[in-house]
Amino acid sequence: MATTSIQNIPTVKGANDAAAKAKLGQRSLGQDDFLRLMTAQLQYQDPFNPTDNTQMVAQMAQMSSLSGITEMSSTLKSLAARMGGTSDAVSWIGKAVLTPTATAVADAKGNVTGAVELDGEAQQVKVEIRDASGNLARSVSLGAQPAGMVDYQWDGKTDDGSAAGAGPYTISVAATDQNGQVVKARNLAWAGVSSVVPNNGKPLLTLSSGEQVQAETVRKIA
Structure with missing residues (x-):
């Protein structure tokens, strides 16, 4: 039978002391700790040499300032998490993007520019365009096309x-x-x-x- 050496196993007391020291070393003073220390300082102060009020007010002001900075940092982190990559996508305002959508609008010259995205090689690709009333305006055959985007x-x-x-x-x-x-194909x-607005940490364009799309669906920017 194998024998386990006990010389490398710490005692319960030793393990608890080590854990307590490690926890103590990781802990930082908070606002509650500061108030307890100040209360103890007032309780045990020398009555013939009391704590200077000016010094106490200065300490309280420093603690209040530190607390405010901590809260502001937490708020900024939360805001940054919600914004995600919105700040980068804001630079797209005023630009044109190519995204998967069935809706298209004409440019200033009356042209509609887009692309067909194919998941595989196709022998026949057909595009149908309907007007605002749903009537068929144009049907175009693009013939055989390789996988990828066809402008x-x-x-x-x-x-x-x-x-x-x-x-x-x-x-x-x-x-x-x-x-x-x-x-499988899409327009x-x-x-x-x-x-651009944040939406669950992701930019929404x-x-x-009038359509809204996720920024991650953008294929090209012009």
Whole structure:
């Protein structure tokens, strides 16, 4: 039978003393500790040489200032946690971002610029654009495309050359591979960033279309 040496096992008292010393070494004085020390100082002061009131007021002022700084630091840490990367995303206000969305708006020239994002290689990619009333404005076949992003631009006109209207437009994408199986695809549209707010620690963008999207979904910034 194996024998365990007892010379390396600390006694209960020794272990408790070590733990107490370690805990004492890690502890810092707080406001409650300061008040207890001040009370003890007043209780046991020399009646013929009492504590200077001016000195006590100065100590209390220092403790109050330290307490205020600690609370402010805690508040700032909490605020920073809630803001997350919002401060970085704020620089996107006024810029255009490319994000997954079915809604698109025309630019100053009446063009709608976007992209199709394909999760795999597709033999046939079809894009349908509907106007604000839900009517089909344009149907375009992009043919065979590799996996990734495929850029496109629409001039805002229907098949007969007439203007499709002011929008906003709803764009749907359908893609299939060489076996006729569906390839996962989504529309990406460019839109201006109007504002940025924190949302559970993550920046939330409000786009010029009125839609709100998470900053982490942005593919490109222009």
